[in-house]
Amino acid sequence: xxxxxxxIHIYNPSLSVILFITPATxxxxxxxxxxxxxxxxxxxxxxxxxxxxxxxxxLSSDFMDLAFGIPELYxxxxxxxxVTIFKESTIKAVILDFLSNAAFQVAKxxxxxxxxxxxxxxxALCEFLYLPTIHNTTSGNIKDLNIYFDxxxxxxxxxxxxxxxxxxxxxxxxxxxxxxxxxxxxxxGLIVNTFAGLEERAVDALRKDKCTTTYGTPTPxxxxxxxxxxxxxxxxxxxxxxxxxxxxxTTV
Numbered sequence: 358x359x360x361x362x363x364x365i366h367i368y369n370p371s372l373s374v375i376l377f378i379t380p381a382t383x384x385x386x387x388x389x390x391x392x393x394x395x396x397x398x399x400x401x402x403x404x405x406x407x408x409x410x411x412x413x414x415x416l417s418s419d420f421m422d423l424a425f426g427i428p429e430l431y432x433x434x435x436x437x438x439x440v441t442i443f444k445e446s447t448i449k450a451v452i453l454d455f456l457s458n459a460a461f462q463v464a465k466x467x468x469x470x471x472x473x474x475x476x477x478x479x480x481a482l483c484e485f486l487y488l489p490t491i492h493n494t495t496s497g498n499i500k501d502l503n504i505y506f507d508x509x510x511x512x513x514x515x516x517x518x519x520x521x522x523x524x525x526x527x528x529x530x531x532x533x534x535x536x537x538x539x540x541x542x543x544x545x546g547l548i549v550n551t552f553a554g555l556e557e558r559a560v561d562a563l564r565k566d567k568c569t570t571t572y573g574t575p576t577p578x579x580x581x582x583x584x585x586x587x588x589x590x591x592x593x594x595x596x597x598x599x600x601x602x603x604x605x606x607t608t609v
Contacts, residue, residue, distance in 0.1 A: 429459035479559035483510035490571040500524035510562030
């Protein structure tokens with residue numbers, strides 16, 4: 358999200374981008390990174406959602422369940438924060454990633470244009486948007502099927518090669534994936550970390566609405582902004598990936 362905020366700033370320097378972050382255990386690297394970004398680009402602001410919301414005792418300890426469940430707990434605070442910002446500024450848009458899907462309902466209630474930033478490229482997006490179609494056209498669990506799914510934009514995928522989180526339709530994470538895909542298909546637009554020349558087949562399928570036929574609505578507008586990568590580890594240069602160090606040392 359920070360790299361996207363930087364890109365937005367380049368093309369729209371008059372805009373401010375506010376990144377919401379939930380409270381977490383203090384981490385020196387994270388704090389250093391936030392301070393570095395804030396100093397380099399003052400128009401990118403970080404807002405901590407306070408107060409800290411206690412986790413309910415019945416919340417699953419599974420990582421993906423927590424990743425979807427914790428943002429939902431902060432929806433009332435997100436709502437109040439957006440209302441406060443709206444009193445002082447004009448909110449042009451809300452941008453979510455798929456793990457912050459819970460906030461889609463908040464933005465919808467406030468009639469704010471809402472976009473999703475999908476970092477995994479167009480091919481993965483084809484598969485993700487097609488999940489509700491698979492859900493509606495199959496019965497039982499994906500893990501028990503011995504079939505190939507003909508997903509527009511990508512080669513056929515065998516049921517056993519689908520993401521394991523999609524194997525059991527009774528799990529919370531499965532339901533969250535289906536819900537998120539549905540919201541993405543009805544959002545104001547999809548910001549995708551790719552470019553057309555890299556994934557022509559997938560981009561063509563998305564633009565021709567082949568992945569969203571089950572919704573009865575066209576695919577939201579696509580904004581291809583890739584390749585978007587972090588050019589350096591601003592939090593801790595010493596932790597730079599060894600492979601990247603080797604490439605930089607290599608002489609051609």
